[in-house]
Amino acid sequence: MKQLKLEHGGNLYEACKKYDLERKELLDFSANINPLGIPEVLKEQIINSLDQLMDYPDPNCCELRENISKYVGVPTFSIIAGNGASEIIFLLFRVLGLKHVTIPAPCFSEYAKAAEYWDAEVDYFEMQEADNFNLDIEELKHYLKPNTQCVFICNPNNPTSCIISKEDLIDLLDFCKKTNRYLIIDEAFIELTLGQQYNSMVTLIKDYSNLFIIRAFTKILAIPGLRLGYGIGEESVIGRMWQQKLTWSVNTFACNVGNSLEYLTEYFEKTRIWLANESEWIYNELCQLGCFKVFKPNTNFVLLKILNNKSKNSCTSMELTAFELIELMAKKGILIRNASNFKYLGDSFVRVAIKDRANNVRLIQAFKAVMGSD
Amino acid sequence: MKQLKLEHGGNLYEACKKYDLERKELLDFSANINPLGIPEVLKEQIINSLDQLMDYPDPNCCELRENISKYVGVPTFSIIAGNGASEIIFLLFRVLGLKHVTIPAPCFSEYAKAAEYWDAEVDYFEMQEADNFNLDIEELKHYLKPNTQCVFICNPNNPTSCIISKEDLIDLLDFCKKTNRYLIIDEAFIELTLGQQYNSMVTLIKDYSNLFIIRAFTKILAIPGLRLGYGIGEESVIGRMWQQKLTWSVNTFACNVGNSLEYLTEYFEKTRIWLANESEWIYNELCQLGCFKVFKPNTNFVLLKILNNKSKNSCTSMELTAFELIELMAKKGILIRNASNFKYLGDSFVRVAIKDRANNVRLIQAFKAVMGSD
Numbered sequence: 240m241k242q243l244k245l246e247h248g249g250n251l252y253e254a255c256k257k258y259d260l261e262r263k264e265l266l267d268f269s270a271n272i273n274p275l276g277i278p279e280v281l282k283e284q285i286i287n288s289l290d291q292l293m294d295y296p297d298p299n300c301c302e303l304r305e306n307i308s309k310y311v312g313v314p315t316f317s318i319i320a321g322n323g324a325s326e327i328i329f330l331l332f333r334v335l336g337l338k339h340v341t342i343p344a345p346c347f348s349e350y351a352k353a354a355e356y357w358d359a360e361v362d363y364f365e366m367q368e369a370d371n372f373n374l375d376i377e378e379l380k381h382y383l384k385p386n387t388q389c390v391f392i393c394n395p396n397n398p399t400s401c402i403i404s405k406e407d408l409i410d411l412l413d414f415c416k417k418t419n420r421y422l423i424i425d426e427a428f429i430e431l432t433l434g435q436q437y438n439s440m441v442t443l444i445k446d447y448s449n450l451f452i453i454r455a456f457t458k459i460l461a462i463p464g465l466r467l468g469y470g471i472g473e474e475s476v477i478g479r480m481w482q483q484k485l486t487w488s489v490n491t492f493a494c495n496v497g498n499s500l501e502y503l504t505e506y507f508e509k510t511r512i513w514l515a516n517e518s519e520w521i522y523n524e525l526c527q528l529g530c531f532k533v534f535k536p537n538t539n540f541v542l543l544k545i546l547n548n549k550s551k552n553s554c555t556s557m558e559l560t561a562f563e564l565i566e567l568m569a570k571k572g573i574l575i576r577n578a579s580n581f582k583y584l585g586d587s588f589v590r591v592a593i594k595d596r597a598n599n600v601r602l603i604q605a606f607k608a609v610m611g612s613d
Numbered sequence: 614m615k616q617l618k619l620e621h622g623g624n625l626y627e628a629c630k631k632y633d634l635e636r637k638e639l640l641d642f643s644a645n646i647n648p649l650g651i652p653e654v655l656k657e658q659i660i661n662s663l664d665q666l667m668d669y670p671d672p673n674c675c676e677l678r679e680n681i682s683k684y685v686g687v688p689t690f691s692i693i694a695g696n697g698a699s700e701i702i703f704l705l706f707r708v709l710g711l712k713h714v715t716i717p718a719p720c721f722s723e724y725a726k727a728a729e730y731w732d733a734e735v736d737y738f739e740m741q742e743a744d745n746f747n748l749d750i751e752e753l754k755h756y757l758k759p760n761t762q763c764v765f766i767c768n769p770n771n772p773t774s775c776i777i778s779k780e781d782l783i784d785l786l787d788f789c790k791k792t793n794r795y796l797i798i799d800e801a802f803i804e805l806t807l808g809q810q811y812n813s814m815v816t817l818i819k820d821y822s823n824l825f826i827i828r829a830f831t832k833i834l835a836i837p838g839l840r841l842g843y844g845i846g847e848e849s850v851i852g853r854m855w856q857q858k859l860t861w862s863v864n865t866f867a868c869n870v871g872n873s874l875e876y877l878t879e880y881f882e883k884t885r886i887w888l889a890n891e892s893e894w895i896y897n898e899l900c901q902l903g904c905f906k907v908f909k910p911n912t913n914f915v916l917l918k919i920l921n922n923k924s925k926n927s928c929t930s931m932e933l934t935a936f937e938l939i940e941l942m943a944k945k946g947i948l949i950r951n952a953s954n955f956k957y958l959g960d961s962f963v964r965v966a967i968k969d970r971a972n973n974v975r976l977i978q979a980f981k982a983v984m985g986s987d
Contacts, residue, residue: 277664297625325861490839492838
């Protein structure tokens with residue numbers, strides 16, 4: 240049997256079992272979900288479409304694509320829908336025949352998992368802690384090997400919460416075009432950045448056939464349980480992805496999500512206001528704890544490095560590993576993400592989501608209690 | 614772009630567009646779903662678990678597996694869950710490294726689709742119309758080539774509605790074991806047969822490591838839109854499937870279906886009564902039309918061959934192809950399945966689901982009107 244382990248954030252079933260807690264006793268800071276929760280219009284839609292489950296979902300997701308097309312402003316033939324971003328990533332390796340890819344790391348692990356599945360070689364380009372894990376585009380260009388077919392970029396990046404400027408990305412995109420490489424940008428968190436659509440590279444799809452963008456409604460609409468991701472790319476790539484994809488992998492409720500998008504203006508506005516306030520607030524609070532090196536967040540999560548007692552600024556009298564901190568926090572009913580299994584991150588890194596104020600206060604208080612600074 | 618076509622039954626989005634109809638104007642006899650509809654307990658469960666969508670689904674489907682384990686009577690380590698039976702079929706090729714398979718045909722097309730995806734060679738063993746498409750096990754054994762790694766059997770078979778006796782299947786299973794081959798049995802419709810669990814080969818899993826069974830809740834619980842299939846097999850095969858499977862491909866609502874199973878005794882009983890009555894009734898009605906050769910159904914659908922006007926018993930004064938009949942029926946608001954794209958079936962074959970009495974009466978009346986026998 241597969242070893243069951245907390246490989247990703249948000250594995251609450253395992254966490255509850257491990258810490259002997261009921262789901263409702265656990266506050267989840269390990270998955271980075273919009274704390275405004277599922278939009279009401281989406282819940283109503285599910286309730287009103289229960290009987291639609293008796294039909295097969297549209298295998299071609301035609302209406303969903305039309306709705307996404309309006310939402311992101313690209314033609315329907317540029318859009319593939321999938322069972323979360325994971326299916327899109329998986330399909331990309333198959334359709335583009337990727338055998339040599341470069342992944343700047345630390346980074347989301349599903350690209351490497353798909354690479355392993357498809358026997359593709361991965362070169363990891365290390366982003367430096369000294370640079371706060373910001374990507375050095377020039378260094379990356381020099382690093383790419385002749386046989387590298389594509390570069391995976393997660394923007395904003397998980398788990399570092401770094402964002403790359405559009406100018407830098409266009410620079411890299413031009414370089415990739417010139418050197419005959421794909422640039423694949425995962426924008427799963429793009430709506431959860433200040434600047435939002437401006438940060439997205441979606442509008443460049445029409446000009447660059449070597450650009451592919453991965454997106455999902457998982458984070459912004461708080462629906463990881465529903466499974467809905469999508470990809471935006473060049474028509475022939477998208478066409479081949481439709482041919483290769485698992486029939487009916489997008490369920491009926493996920494297909495219907497598109498119908499809600501036009502009613503979500505207020506929800507998106509509220510999200511913007513929450514994010515602007517909370518990311519600033521929690522960053523300052525975490526810095527004041529003095530127990531962490533806090534990496535400035537550009538989206539709805541924060542990477543933290545535990546300062547041990549040899550560090551000047553540490554507030555703790557003990558040396559804590561990420562694992563130990565997580566155990567202590569779990570005993571307080573708070574689940575945070577062990578970030579030590581991200582490549583190039585040692586066992587002193589954790590990641591926390593940014594939630595609403597009341598919950599963020601609980602997080603800070605728990606850190607104080609656990610790390611001895613209150 | 615992929616050519617959008619009605620490749621499977623139940624593609625209602627395309628059908629509505631093609632025939633310029635609203636969904637509610639179309640009575641769907643093209644997909645074979647339990648006409649009792651979605652159990653109420655399942656609908657309530659979805660409504661009560663809306664907020665659970667904010668968590669990722671359990672990637673290991675632990676509770677679901679425990680519930681399926683109780684339902685089918687095999688240990689949890691023998692069970693893999695997937696996004697419909699399609700994901701299970703797809704995974705099997707990968708995990709068993711299938712490169713040469715035999716498929717008795719006419720048969721469900723997803724095995725061949727998965728084979729094509731994985732560059733596996735398919736030998737089709739033709740089941741004869743003269744035998745009413747019943748599988749001749751002895752002939753099949755002789756037909757298998759030395760390099761054949763496995764045989765796919767759909768039981769009861771889609772689209773012929775034939776069922777193979779347990780004795781014959783055990784005979785074939787023993788032969789496969791002796792000759793070092795897998796026997797993969799798709800039991801997607803097994804609960805929709807008279808005899809139900811008796812017809813299933815599930816209990817033999819513990820004795821045969823070369824046996825694998827594909828199942829789904831799609832048909833029996835009338836939830837094709839939710840996407841829930843499962844596979845039952847030897848522990849090490851199942852373990853490798855979990856390792857290779859798309860993360861989170863089973864959504865939260867699908868994971869929760871298992872929780873309803875213990876409350877469905879009455880639903881299953883009603884299904885049995887409906888099936889016993891209706892399959893007999895519709896078979897007789899269809900025979901009396903005199904327009905079709907009617908293949909006796911062993912599950913909730915019937916294969917029909919249109920008798921043209923050269924046939925002695927034909928009721929029609931014209932020659933109708935399956936395609937033409939489907940067009941005429943669609944104009945009456947009834948969608949039936951063109952079966953001519955199943956291997957070895959010509960353009961005079963159609964398939965119809967068995968629904969509840971009121972709808973079955975509508976089907977018969979429409980056939981009469983269209984084929985000129987009323």
